[in-house]
Amino acid sequence: xxxxxxxxxxxxxxxxxxxxxxxxxxxxxxxxxxxxxxxxxxxxxxxxxxxxxxxxxxxxxxxxxxxxxxxxxxxxxxxxxxxxxxxxxxxxxxxxxxxxxxxxxxxxxxxxx
Amino acid sequence: xxxxxxxxxxxxxxxxxxxxxxxxxxxxxxxxxxxxxxxxxxxxxxxxxxxxxxxxxxxxxxxxxxxxxxxxxxxxxxxxxxxxxxxxxxxxxxxxxxxxxxxxxxxxxxxxxxxxxxxx
Numbered sequence: 201x202x203x204x205x206x207x208x209x210x211x212x213x214x215x216x217x218x219x220x221x222x223x224x225x226x227x228x229x230x231x232x233x234x235x236x237x238x239x240x241x242x243x244x245x246x247x248x249x250x251x252x253x254x255x256x257x258x259x260x261x262x263x264x265x266x267x268x269x270x271x272x273x274x275x276x277x278x279x280x281x282x283x284x285x286x287x288x289x290x291x292x293x294x295x296x297x298x299x300x301x302x303x304x305x306x307x308x309x310x311x312x313x
Numbered sequence: 314x315x316x317x318x319x320x321x322x323x324x325x326x327x328x329x330x331x332x333x334x335x336x337x338x339x340x341x342x343x344x345x346x347x348x349x350x351x352x353x354x355x356x357x358x359x360x361x362x363x364x365x366x367x368x369x370x371x372x373x374x375x376x377x378x379x380x381x382x383x384x385x386x387x388x389x390x391x392x393x394x395x396x397x398x399x400x401x402x403x404x405x406x407x408x409x410x411x412x413x414x415x416x417x418x419x420x421x422x423x424x425x426x427x428x429x430x431x432x433x
Contacts, residue, residue, distance in 0.1 A: 204355070234421070243317075243403055244356070244424040289355055300369055301346075301422065303355030 202227045202294050206304035213280055214312050221275040221307050223290030228268045231293040235264050235275050238287045238306065247288075248275070280311045315340055317406050317425035325431045326394050334389040334428045338406030344368075345387040346422065347379060348403040356403055362387050363409050394432045401427045 203226045213219050223233070232251045236244040248257045248264040250273070256265040263276040277284060289306040293299050318337045326332050338345050344363045348356035358371035362381035381387045385406075391398055405422040 236424075241401070241427075241429065243319075243426040244405075246421055246423065249421050291355075300358045300361070300371070301356075302358070305353070305355045 202230075202292055202302045204290055204292055204302050204304040206288075206290055206307050208307065209305065210308045210310070212310040212312060215280060215282060217280050217311075218276070218278050219280055219309075221277070221288050221290075221309070223273040223275070223304055225271045225273075225290075225292045225302075227292075227294065228271055229295045230268065231295050231299055233264075233266055233273050234291045234293070234301070235262075235273075236289040236291060238289060240287075244289065277309075280309075282311045282313050285309055285311050317404055317423050319402075319404050319425040319428050321428060322426070323429045323431075325433065327433050328394055328396060330394050330432075331390065331392045332394060332430060334391075334402050334404075334430070335386065336389070336404030336406075336425060337386045338404075339423050342406035342408050342423070343385050344407045344409040345381060345385065346405045346407070347387070347389045348405065349373070349398075350401040350403055350427070352400070359389070391430075396432050399430060399432045401429050403427045 205224045234249045235247045238244050250257045250266040261278040266273045287306040287308045291301045291303045317339050320335045346361040347359040350356040359373050360370040361368050365381045376392045378390045404425045407422045
């Protein structure tokens with residue numbers, strides 16, 4: 201059974217800091233890994249998707265990396281801004297015809313002005 | 314291009330009642346998945362509908378059922394509500410198509426804003 205862990209549960213940083221959010225998963229047989237952003241009480245917004253054959257993906261100030269063999273992914277946020285404050289969730293899609301998304305609990309990020 | 318829409322936004326029910334939540338997928342998508350997100354937790358997969366059939370199911374009791382219509386929209390029904398059913402219910406759509414049927418759905422899922430269900 202795939203398990204996804206995100207530690208720490210919460211993080212507070214000053215504006216302008218570069219930061220890394222971590223995600224680990226137990227089963228390396230994955231199709232892809234996706235990072236989402238969730239604002240309080242809202243739905244999920246997809247940030248980056250990394251296919252199992254890829255090592256990283258970039259979008260603006262965000263960079264996500266994937267190391268399947270070690271079961272880890274990181275989301276790097278450059279020059280953080282107060283508007284980046286949200287919960288960041290990592291989700292892994294398992295392989296097979298019955299593949300599904302398994303989510304971590306998320307990391308709640310607060311960027312202080 | 315309309316994204317994924319869900320209705321209602323908020324809902325308050327009492328224990329034992331039944332509830333129906335609705336989802337319209339993103340234009341061009343044919344697959345709908347439902348998730349339950351309890352406070353402080355990540356979303357938990359309930360089930361997925363494709364071609365008007367339930368294709369996959371997570372670890373949820375039979376009180377949770379669903380339906381997909383020919384226009385790909387979907388409903389989630391929960392019977393005999395419990396206090397523990399209080400959560401944000403998220404709908405996600407994706408394109409499965411013929412390739413997906415053979416190899417499994419690997420496309421990006423787009424999520425709706427969710428329905429906040431409170432059971433008193």
